[in-house]
Every structure is written in structure tokens, then in C-alpha cells.
Amino acid sequence: MQIGHLEARPRVGYFYVNKKPYQTIIDKIMKLRVRDFLSVPVVVSENTVIYDAIVALFVNDVGTLFVVSEGEILEGIVSRKDLLKTTLGKVDINQVPVSVIMTRMPNVITTTMEEGLWHAGRKICSHEVDALPVVKEITQDKIIKYKVVGRLSKTNITKAFVDFGLGKFGSEEENDY
Known part of the structure; x- marks a missing residue:
């Protein structure tokens, strides 16, 4: 078990771990996973x-919509x-589907x-984007x-950063920054 800059081992005792002061924080940041911070996706169908x-x-107050086919399969994003570029053009937005203007997989x-x-x-x-779709890989045919x-x-990432600063992760033992 590691406590700050000391590490404890049975029958050995405590000893100094030669880590830079910020390395412990970096280690904690690298352990954070997307699953703990994702939000509900906002999806529309291709049609x-x-x-x-x-x-x-x-x-839904979002900047990106995920375009999906049947079964919530990701087909693209818009x-x-x-949407702004399209509305400035001479396109009938009441007739044209998003599949025409979306960025397609892959x-x-x-x-x-x-x-x-x-x-x-x-x-x-x-990639200078505002959001990423969180996906699960599946095999079809x-x-x-x-x-x-x-x-x-x-x-989501900003919230994680703020929560991290407030010490809202892991056990109380892990939160001793």
C-alpha cells in the first residue's frame, strides 16, 4: 500500500518511494475512466x-447529435x-434528412x-470536437x-476536473492529496 511518498510492505516496513510530488496526482488522473463521467447520449435517426x-x-442543450440506425448503431454525427451551414444554404430543412449532411463512420x-x-x-x-460518442463494439453479420x-x-471532463480538485474520488485514504 502506498501512502503519499511512503510505501508499506509486510515484513519490510515503510520505505521512501522516489516519486516526484506531482506524480501521485498524475497516477490518480490516469486511473479515471470514461464510464464514471459519461452522460446520456442525444441521438437522432438517419431519417x-x-x-x-x-x-x-x-x-437537449447539446452541440452534437449522434446519428444512429436501428439498434442504436452509430452511423455518424451532426x-x-x-446544421448552421445547411440552414444558410438553399436547402429545404423540412425535407432533407440529417444523413445527407452528417459526418459518416468511420x-x-x-x-x-x-x-x-x-x-x-x-x-x-x-480533433477539436465538442463531444465524443461512447460506444460498445458489437458484431453484426x-x-x-x-x-x-x-x-x-x-x-463532463471539466466536471471531472472540478470533482478531482474537491477530492470526490475513491476512498478517504486515496483523497489525501
Whole structure:
């Protein structure tokens, strides 16, 4: 068991662990998982017209909608920018489905429940997106597909950071920063 900068072992006793002061915090951050911070996904079907997608975006107060087929299988995503660009054009938003303007798989960056929160946050930053679909890999007809099980946004990561600062993770023993 490790307590700060000392480690305890049976029949050995306590000894100094040569870790830099911030290394303990980094270790704790690297243990955080997406499953502990995800939120409910906001999904629309491929056949949803653009107008209804815009309404769903505002009603649910999100910046990205996940486009799914039957069985919640991820087919693509549509962002605020995609919808805004479309409304500025000469497109009948009451007739055109979101499948026409969405970013399609496999060009969608995803994360999983077991991925580290830090790694998922790095994906969000490097790809300059607002949210990632949290997916579960399934096989249909010998083809790997992704079922949407959650959503990880910049807000989720900010909440994790704030909670971490407040010491809301693990046992009381682990919270002695």
C-alpha cells in the first residue's frame, strides 16, 4: 500500500518511494475512466429531417447529435456547425434528412467506457470536437459496428476536473492529496 511518498510492505516496513510530488496526482488522473463521467447520449435517426435535428439540439442543450440506425448503431454525427451551414444554404430543412449532411463512420472519433478519461480528453482536444460518442463494439453479420451507450463532452471532463480538485474520488485514504 502506498501512502503519499511512503510505501508499506509486510515484513519490510515503510520505505521512501522516489516519486516526484506531482506524480501521485498524475497516477490518480490516469486511473479515471470514461464510464464514471459519461452522460446520456442525444441521438437522432438517419431519417430525421434537419429541422427536427435542430429542435433536438436546442431542446437537449447539446452541440452534437449522434446519428444512429436501428439498434442504436452509430452511423455518424451532426454538429451545430453542420446544421448552421445547411440552414444558410438553399436547402429545404423540412425535407432533407440529417444523413445527407452528417459526418459518416468511420470518420467519427469515438471512445469506450473503459478508456482513460485523460486519453478521451486528449482526443477531444486533438480533433477539436465538442463531444465524443461512447460506444460498445458489437458484431453484426461478421461486421464490427458500434452501439452508442453514452456521450463524453468537454463539460463532463471539466466536471471531472472540478470533482478531482474537491477530492470526490475513491476512498478517504486515496483523497489525501
